[in-house]
Structure formats: structure tokens, C-alpha cells
Amino acid sequence: MLTRTFFARAPLAPGRFAPLPVGAVTAQGELRERLIALRGGLLSRCASLFPEAGAQSAWFGGDLPGGMRAPELLDAMLLTSALLSDEELRRDALRLCGRAADTQREDGSFGTPGESFAARGRMLRAITHAYSMSGEKRLLTFMLRYMKYLQDALKAQPLPAEDAMHISDTLEAGIFLYNVTGQKAILSVLTALLAQGADYTSLFHAFPYRTPVSRSFSEEAIRIALTDEDEAGYTHHLLRTASGQNLCEGLRASALAGVLTGSGKHLSAPEAGLARMNKAHGAVCGGVTADPLLAGTHPSRGVSALSACELAASLESLLACPGGEHGADQLETLVYNAIAAAFAQDGRGVQPMQQANQVKLSRDARFPLTDEDAGLFSLSDGDALCALLGAWPRFAMHQWMLSRDDGLCAMGYAPCSVRYRLGGTGVRLHIAGRYPAGGSVRITVHVEQSAAFPIHLRIPAWAKGATAAIAGEILPAVPGTFLTVNRQWHDGDELLLTLPMTAELVPGFHQAVSVARGPLRFVYAPKAQCLNDESGIALMDAEAGFGIALLGSAPLEAQETDSGVTLRARAVPVPRWGLRGASCDQPPITLGDVNMDAAFDAELVPYACAPIRLAVLPVL
Numbered sequence: 230m231l232t233r234t235f236f237a238r239a240p241l242a243p244g245r246f247a248p249l250p251v252g253a254v255t256a257q258g259e260l261r262e263r264l265i266a267l268r269g270g271l272l273s274r275c276a277s278l279f280p281e282a283g284a285q286s287a288w289f290g291g292d293l294p295g296g297m298r299a300p301e302l303l304d305a306m307l308l309t310s311a312l313l314s315d316e317e318l319r320r321d322a323l324r325l326c327g328r329a330a331d332t333q334r335e336d337g338s339f340g341t342p343g344e345s346f347a348a349r350g351r352m353l354r355a356i357t358h359a360y361s362m363s364g365e366k367r368l369l370t371f372m373l374r375y376m377k378y379l380q381d382a383l384k385a386q387p388l389p390a391e392d393a394m395h396i397s398d399t400l401e402a403g404i405f406l407y408n409v410t411g412q413k414a415i416l417s418v419l420t421a422l423l424a425q426g427a428d429y430t431s432l433f434h435a436f437p438y439r440t441p442v443s444r445s446f447s448e449e450a451i452r453i454a455l456t457d458e459d460e461a462g463y464t465h466h467l468l469r470t471a472s473g474q475n476l477c478e479g480l481r482a483s484a485l486a487g488v489l490t491g492s493g494k495h496l497s498a499p500e501a502g503l504a505r506m507n508k509a510h511g512a513v514c515g516g517v518t519a520d521p522l523l524a525g526t527h528p529s530r531g532v533s534a535l536s537a538c539e540l541a542a543s544l545e546s547l548l549a550c551p552g553g554e555h556g557a558d559q560l561e562t563l564v565y566n567a568i569a570a571a572f573a574q575d576g577r578g579v580q581p582m583q584q585a586n587q588v589k590l591s592r593d594a595r596f597p598l599t600d601e602d603a604g605l606f607s608l609s610d611g612d613a614l615c616a617l618l619g620a621w622p623r624f625a626m627h628q629w630m631l632s633r634d635d636g637l638c639a640m641g642y643a644p645c646s647v648r649y650r651l652g653g654t655g656v657r658l659h660i661a662g663r664y665p666a667g668g669s670v671r672i673t674v675h676v677e678q679s680a681a682f683p684i685h686l687r688i689p690a691w692a693k694g695a696t697a698a699i700a701g702e703i704l705p706a707v708p709g710t711f712l713t714v715n716r717q718w719h720d721g722d723e724l725l726l727t728l729p730m731t732a733e734l735v736p737g738f739h740q741a742v743s744v745a746r747g748p749l750r751f752v753y754a755p756k757a758q759c760l761n762d763e764s765g766i767a768l769m770d771a772e773a774g775f776g777i778a779l780l781g782s783a784p785l786e787a788q789e790t791d792s793g794v795t796l797r798a799r800a801v802p803v804p805r806w807g808l809r810g811a812s813c814d815q816p817p818i819t820l821g822d823v824n825m826d827a828a829f830d831a832e833l834v835p836y837a838c839a840p841i842r843l844a845v846l847p848v849l
Contacts, residue, residue: 231364232650234631235408240416242491244549246630246638249649251362252311256625258644258661261313264621268309268318270576272618275302279611287341288352289328295344300351301615303329307358308622319362326359330371337378339371346388349375350398357402372406373415380418388425390460394475396426397482401546404488416489423486429479430486430495432470433502439509441518441525442471448597473519476506477539481546488550499547500555507559513585513743513750513844514570514836515563516540520582520596526738528585528845529812531596531603535581537567538616545627548640554711557640558689561748564624565665569837571617573606578766580606581613585743585844586813588755588771593811606840607766629658636683638711642670642726654680656718665748666794668692668728674718683715684724691747692728699724732785732796734848741816741845742779744796744833746787751796753777753831753846754839771841776806777831778820778847785833793835800831803847816847823849 231250237243256264276283282298285291289299303325310318329352333339340349353372360368379399388396400419407415446467454464469475480499487496510517510525512532517540518524520531544560547553571580582596582603594601602609628641635651642664648657655677662670672684688695688706695706699714699722706712714724730747737743744751755775760768783799801823807814836844 231361234649235405236631236633237404237488238408238411240491241404241407242488242496242551243633244488244551244553245633246554246640247549247633248627249629249631249647251308251358251626253647253649254312254626254629255314255646255648256312256644257646257659259663260625260643260645264309264313264625266576267618267621268313268315271572271579271614272302272305272309275611275614275618278608279615282611282615284325284328287344288332289325290332295341295348297345297348297351298611298615300348300355301619303352304355304358305615305619305622307355307362308619308626311362312622312625323359323363323365326356326368329356330367333371333374336381337374337376338382339375345395346392346399347395350395350402353402354398357405369406369409372402373410373412376403376406376415376418380414380421383418383421383425388422390465391469393425393427394469395478396422397478397485397543397546400426400482400485400489404485419489423489426482426486427469427479429476429502430483430498432476432479433483433498433505434494436502436505438471438523439505441510441527441530442467442522443524443597451598468522471522473510473517473521473523473533473536474539476502476523477517477519477536477543479543480540481543484543484547484550484553496551499543499550499553503556503559512567513737514567514583515559515561515565515750516567521598527815528738528741529587529595529809529815531582531584531599532567533582534568534571534579534610534613534617537563537571538620541568541620541624545623548627548630554640554687557687558691558709558748560624561641561665561689562750564620565748566750566836568617568620568624570840571613573767574838574840578606578608579610579614579617580604580840581610584812585842586816587840587842588757588775588808588813589811590767590769590840591811592768595811602766605766605768628660632683632685634683636685636713636715638685638687639672640687642728651682652680654678656680656682658684663789664728667789668730668747670726670728672724672726674720674722674724676718676720679717679719681715681717683713686712686714686726688712689728689748691730691745693731694729695727697724697726730787732787734779734781734785737845738816739818740847742781742848743845744779744785744798746785746794746796749794750836750844751833752836752839752842752844753800754834754842757841767840769841773807774802774804775843776803776817777801777843778803778817778823778849779831780828781848793838795835796833798831798833799828801825801828801849806847813843816845818847820847820849
């Protein structure tokens, strides 16, 4: 791997943190077990299920069409191999990178002639990670030649409207390339690209989509309009600019525009846009309702796996941008809930579209402009599968970053090991604990020789009363900030971080609530009937009378065991709360007469553990 990290060179706007080279972080504990399961299961099978994602893809000189799947899977292979120190997977992934580089033409373009700009950008992201983990100069030359091609191509023909929505990956790769090489010609290419890209910054500051799109345009009306319009028509514009997936990607496009230009308007747009999307379309799981268009806060509207993966990638990229740490809490909520829940419990499928209140897994049509099986756990959606396979390793890679004051920064506390050289001294950190199920984290410092450097600890906004202990000293921490421990470190020093996790009710849709403890969301899992259809896909239905309401006056008691954490809550049945069509009806605003004598102790489990769940509940 590369032995150094690259911060923003002048004239780029400097961020406080920078990603460590790929391979500096390796997974441990439960995070490692999760990645091993993916490595031996879905990651290994993906190319046989979708040959266009593997070695037969035109990206690698094969005969099958290109597209996004091959770059997504390649990126997942690269990052997973680094986190697991899996040399076999590493060799396979780097071999594919070499084959992708072989497709580069004399003019610097690569991939099939008709390949989308978005897919080329996604391949650049994978090549960037490959260079970070290998230092192979051939890959650097490949990217430099493409930048020269792009400079000429943008002058010859402006980006089409759809391609203009997807400049973020190319911007990010170009900024990385400039930081490595210092070649200022790259900045002129990126400036031209930014000028032709979609204006996400203005969209986020104005943000016109404050209600569900379906209130103004029905699915039928959209389909009819699409048959009468060309790509420049309003309906096509709506599908591009109200797409949850595009907007989630656009967050990093605006932030990277700010890095490139130094504009405060660009740099503030992601925080403003994310806040507005959360308010109007936020979901309990940390994502935004997008099925695929923005759909409001109703807990039975869909959260697409693709939008969740794009949001996670944007929040991770923002960490290296000026002021981008504002999304770190939401990143953890998103990954530990929405992305974790998108994988089937048995590891044999993924769910392209999930619901917070999900009481039925069936082929009923419930999401507009979407296939009827989008809510099932299966292997039918290659786009969702390839995107999800990269989400966990990318999140793991961003657990730790380098700080501009020559220190290391914890952005998250999943078990892992970190290796890097600070000031000429080899440093290794070992992070242990049961996070996110528990808030006690032990960081053991190993150094080749005694050295002074800072360790920055991100303190989540929910961690009230957080403390760090080192050498008998207790350091209080402020939620929503960073605690800096700057001292002379000796081999074997231990830093004990305590992040108190208190279960609490979070106001949500109308007068309903969700239940949060740390980064995890907890749900009621009603009894359900399950059967497999003829193709082996699980169909599930909550049993009649699944509805409950929480008693707000009763305490929420956490129970930690070796297998995880659950909450005990007091609840009362709400028999009249049932289905509307194939989905759970909205939580009742008024509960009427409920039988308090029927109150019972309800077990609440982590969101990702319950495919049939009620995550947004009425409260008495």
C-alpha cells in the first residue's frame, strides 16, 4: 500500500482529516466476521450470478456489456481484500484492474465506446483504491491519461443531462490524482467538469421537494408523460432531480465542488441539503425514503438500497472535506441499520427496497416505478447486490483517518486494527469492544518507540456523559465534538473510551416515535408466518393483530448478552392498526380506547435483525 496520506494541496480548500491508504485499517471482531461471511458468500458468488460484473465484462476485455456492476464489484473486492488481508482476493482484484487499464485507448478513453459517464467514474473510484493499496504507477498513468482525454472531450461535446448528474466519482478521483501528483492541469479539467455538471448546490439550498413527489405526480401520470417527452422534458428532469439516489450522490458532488473552488456556498450545501432531506423524507434507519423518488416520512414508504449506498459513500467522502464531519452520526445509523438490514439473515440475498414498518414480504406492487419483487430478499437485482457488497468495506475503511496535525482520528469504533507511520515512527492501534451494541471501547497503542502525537476521538451527539481514561486520568468529553488526547505514547498504553448508551424515544412521523440506543434503532418484531415460494424466496406476513403502542411512561431497559443487545419496553396491543394495501398503514394518531389490562412486556430488537418489524410506533 501507499505509505503516506495526501491532504488537499493548494489551492484546494483544506479539510481537517484525510483517508488513510487502503490497507492501513484491517477488520477485527464482529466486523471481520461479517466481512468473512460476505467474502465466502455473496461476494464470491456475484460474478457467477451476474457474469457482466466479473471477468467476462467488457470493462476487462470480455464480451458482456459494461455498466455499473463490474466497477462496484471490483471496488468491493479491493476493499474487502485489504480489510481481511486476503492475498488471493487482492491478486484477483488487482489483476482485473490491470485488465481494465488494458482497455484504455490511444486517446485516453477506456471502457466500451458507449459506456456511461457515471460508470466510468465508478471505475475510476475502484482504480483509485487499487492505486492506494498497491502504489502501481501504471494505474496512476492510466488516470492521468484519462484526465487528458476528458479535457478534450468536454470541449468537444458537453455532458448530456443524465451524465451531468453523476460527476462526483470523477471529481473525487481527479482531486485525489492532483493531491498525489500536483499537476495543475488536472484542476482545469475538474473546473470544466464542474461547470457542466448538475447544479446540486443550488438545488440543496433551494430544495423544492419538501413533500412526497407522489402528491403532485402519480405513477400513471409520470409513465404517460415519459412516452410523450424527450430527455429535455420536465418529467425526465423530475426523475433526475427528485431521485433519492441522485440526490444522495449529489451531496458529495457539492462538497467536492467546495474543495475545488473554496466556495462557502458549495461547502455549506451538503449540510443544508441533508438537513432538508432528513426533515422532509428522513427514515428511521438513517436513509431517506426514495422508492425511487423522494417519498416523505411515512414509515411504509421505501428506502432503496442504492440510495442508502450512495448516501453512505457521500457521508464518507464528506469526512475529508472542510466541515464534513457533520454527517458522521448519520453515517453510523445508516450503515448499522439500513445497510445491515438490506442483507438477508441467512446471507443468501439482498433487499433492494426496505420499509421501516415492514409487515409483509410479498410480490405485491407497493413501490412506484419499481419491480413488484423489489421488497423481497433475493438475488434478482444485480445493481443492489453489487452496491451493497461495497458498502460495508468502504465504511470499515473510514473508521480511522489521518488528522492534519499529524495524528490519528477515530470516526467510528468498530473493532479493527490501524497501522501507519507518524513522524517516522511505526504506530499500530488495536480497537476492541462490542460497539455498536455497547459503548465501552478499548484502544491499545503500540509504537516502535515512544512518540508524541494526538489521537482525536469523535464523540457522537447521543453520547452524553462520555469520558476517556488514560493512565489514571479521566477526561470528560462533549457530545457532538472531538476529544483530543495529545501525549507521549508508549508501547502498550491503553485508552478506555466510555460512550454511555441510553435508550430513548425519538419523535417521528406524526405523533409516533422510534426507539434509539446509540447508533442502533430498535423495533418490535411481531410474530410472522413464513413460507418459501417455488424459487426458494421467503415470503413473510405478520400475523393478524400485529399492531402495538408503547407506554411512554415505562422505562426502556437494555439487556446485553453475548449475542447482542435487546430492549424491554411496556406495550399495549392496538388491534385496529393493520394493513393498507400490501403495506402497513400509518401509525394511528389517536388510539381511542385501548385495553390497558392487556399491557405486556415487549422485546425490542435491533432494526437489522427483524425483516418483519415495526420501527415507528404510536405512544401512549
